[in-house]
Amino acid sequence: MYLLHTPSNSLVEVLNPPELWNPFMKKVAGRFHAGEELQEQELFTKSHLAFPSGEALPKCWVDANYRHRLADDPHETVASPQAVPPFARHFAY
Secondary structure, three states: OEEEEOOOOEEEEEOOHHHHHOOOOOEEEEEEOOOOOOOOOEEEEHHHEEOOOOOEOOHHHHOOOHHHHHHHOOOOOOOOHHHOOHHHOOOOO
16 A cells, blocks of 8 residues: 655555554554665654545544544534444444
């Protein structure tokens, strides 16, 4: 999976995707995707990564307590289980 490293505006290949969607991991192993030679592996902070389109990573990937924060903020809503389509109920909402 490739993500955008926002400080350098370069693509990063995430080497272990489960680290990415684990909200308890603040950094992920990856390497810059530049040139023809394979770059060295390094750790990237999730807050510096985004999708190549520029869209931020989902809150559930970066904040283990995002549901609690949503419940405390009256301006944000959490989708109720009834609002989630039946085919998507096995995903974390």
